[in-house]
Each structure stands twice: as structure tokens, then as C-alpha cells.
Amino acid sequence: MDKQANRKEKTVDEFGRILIPKSIRKQFDLKPGDTLCYEVDADRIILRRPVEKCIFCDSSDSVQTVMGRPICAACKEKLKTE
Ligand SMILES: [Zn+2]
Numbered sequence: 001m002d003k004q005a006n007r008k009e010k011t012v013d014e015f016g017r018i019l020i021p022k023s024i025r026k027q028f029d030l031k032p033g034d035t036l037c038y039e040v041d042a043d044r045i046i047l048r049r050p051v052e053k054c055i056f057c058d059s060s061d062s063v064q065t066v067m068g069r070p071i072c073a074a075c076k077e078k079l080k081t082e
Contacts, residue, residue, distance in 0.1 A: 037049070052065070054075055056072070057075055
């Protein structure tokens with residue numbers, strides 16, 4: 001991918017906020033009230049969706065939300081058979 005095409009500028013407002021463009025919000029399915037994690041590096045700030053972990057085994061593999069709780073496919077299968 002063209003690196004320059006990925007470089008856009010946003011201005012920080014007086015409260016320290018920046019606006020995430022609608023196209024990016026759509027791409028990452030970000031809705032008002034959603035939480036993002038950020039990591040700070042020497043020269044960059046990385047935003048990412050929180051990694052959902054299974055409440056039973058802590059795995060982050062194919063985690064889905066069942067009754068409002070994150071659960072992995074393997075544990076979901078186990079629950080079905082127990
Ligand atoms: Zn699990």
C-alpha cells in the first residue's frame with residue numbers, strides 16, 4: 001500500500017480531542033460510546049479496539065458475545081455439551 005495515502009492530518013482541538021473521520025469509523029464499526037485502547041510509542045499513538053477475551057479461558061481466539069459476555073468458540077461448544 002502507498003504509505004503517503006495512509007498519512008492524513010487532523011488538528012487537536014482545545015480539549016485535546018481529534019475527530020476520527022466517518023469513513024474510518026465505518027470501517028472499524030465505531031459507534032458513539034465505544035471504547036478504544038491506545039498505546040504510546042516513542043513517536044506515535046496507536047488506537048485499537050479492545051481485545052475481547054473469553055471469560056472462561058482468557059483466549060482471544062474467535063471470541064463472540066453471548067448474553068453480553070465474551071466467550072470463545074471452544075468454550076461455547078463445551079458449554080453446549082455439559
Ligand atoms: Zn474460552
